[in-house]
Amino acid sequence: MINLDHLIVEFDKGIRTLFSQAHSVRPHPDASLTDVPMEESEKTAAAALMRVNHSGEICAQALYQGQSLTARDPEVQEKLQLAAQEETEHLAWTSKRVYELGGHLSFLNPVWYTGSLAIGAAAGLLGDKWNLGFLSETEQQVGQHLQSHLARLPQQDEKSRAIVTQMYTDEIGHADMATSLGGAELPQPVKFAMKINAKVMTTLSHQI
Numbered sequence: 001m002i003n004l005d006h007l008i009v010e011f012d013k014g015i016r017t018l019f020s021q022a023h024s025v026r027p028h029p030d031a032s033l034t035d036v037p038m039e040e041s042e043k044t045a046a047a048a049l050m051r052v053n054h055s056g057e058i059c060a061q062a063l064y065q066g067q068s069l070t071a072r073d074p075e076v077q078e079k080l081q082l083a084a085q086e087e088t089e090h091l092a093w094t095s096k097r098v099y100e101l102g103g104h105l106s107f108l109n110p111v112w113y114t115g116s117l118a119i120g121a122a123a124g125l126l127g128d129k130w131n132l133g134f135l136s137e138t139e140q141q142v143g144q145h146l147q148s149h150l151a152r153l154p155q156q157d158e159k160s161r162a163i164v165t166q167m168y169t170d171e172i173g174h175a176d177m178a179t180s181l182g183g184a185e186l187p188q189p190v191k192f193a194m195k196i197n198a199k200v201m202t203t204l205s206h207q208i
């Protein structure tokens, strides 16, 4: 059941996700690397890709928060919270990198956040098996997307590449966790619809 106290806590989390700087417990993956000179066009291109990744992490925050609004097994809840902590770190890494590259965060983040919160809550209402299946599929799709960014980021942008590489490792870990907790394989049309949804978000966040 969703209660009012829980809703207020989640609303507060949402405001913080959108408007305050996230904190990373682990060192940033690029902490030991120094920026190398890049052409302005390369920096702009890298900033746009990292802006997309930051928007993806805004969605991840909202999905996990949406899922935690709905009742579930305490063990599943605990594992989801651990994964959500790593998602908060991804948010911190990507936002810092976007600014270092001279870019800005997506103006559409409040839209992505709201939509993802609703999707997460809806998935949670379907029960743990489908909720975890949805989570696993989401994380696998994010992993594929991050791999594509490794192919597109400038070769010399080692800082962005280090961040994306660690995020990839974490997202695959989240997918495996969701599957091992009993997540069901989603029907193909649902997977396809999720890909279309993600494509809209990534295309728009790349621009604005």
Ligand SMILES: [Fe+2]
Residues within 6 Å of the ligand: 057, 060, 086, 087, 090, 167, 171
């Ligand atoms: Fe993430």
Ligand SMILES: [Fe+2]
Residues within 6 Å of the ligand: 060, 083, 087, 139, 170, 171, 174
């Ligand atoms: Fe993840």
